[in-house]
Amino acid sequence: MRTTVVAVVMVMLCVMMAHADMKPQRDFNLQRFAGKWYRLGLAYDSPAFVPYRDKLKASMGMITPLPNGNVNLTMWDATTVGCQIKVYQYEKTTVPGQFTYFSTRHNMVKDVTVVDTNYTEYALVHKHKAFNREYTQVALYGRSQTVRTDVIQRFKAFALSRGFPRESILTPPPAGNCPPSGSRR
Incomplete structure (x- = not known):
């Protein structure tokens, strides 16, 4: 029993340390980061994600900086019930490139780092x-709906280095007309 408790504590410490060493982009510039992005890759370690793997499509997002430094x-996500729009409010931290936000879906604060x-x-x-338990997600975003092969390889290598199994690393197909053509900026 004692060995099991020690093992669990050690695993938890390793996970916390792995997250603690997540450093943001050096000299992160929010104004340059603003604008349209497409989510072209995703690595997710949640067991609840498995049934949705084959249904996932690339999605589009718009980053809008606010005067107070928040975002x-x-x-826009293509779902089985159509194109869904979600708005997230990321709060700045003391470290440029790191944000937090409150997930109403999970009723908790999540950390976001532009690596x-x-x-x-x-x-x-x-x-x-x-x-x-600890859940982590790594996403690849692109300014267009396609990126170079070496960028996809960089994303996959990063996800593997963070402990994601190969089968949890996805590069989903485009979403089609989501958002509808009139909604794109």
Whole structure:
């Protein structure tokens, strides 16, 4: 019993340390990061995600900086009931490139870190939450609906380095007309 407790504590410490070492993009510039992004890749370690893997489509988001340094993220996701719009409010932290937001779906605060971006082509974003256990998500965003193969490989290598199994790393197909053509900015 004692060995099991020690093992559980060690695993929890390793997970917390792995999250603690997540560093944002050096000299992160929110104004350059603002604008339209497409979520082209996703790695997610939640067991609840498994049934939806084959239904996932690339989605589009709009990052809008606010005067106080916070961010609005509007996402359009293709779902089985149509194109759904969601708005998230990310609060800045003391570290540029790191944000928190309150998930009404999970009723908890999540951490978001922009890990790597060149601002004009791609971004790697890391999300983390503690919910009965630690859950982590890594997303690849692109300024267009396609990115170079080496960018996709960088995303996959990053996800693997964070402990994601290969089968949890996805690059979903485009969503079609989501958002509808008139909604795109």
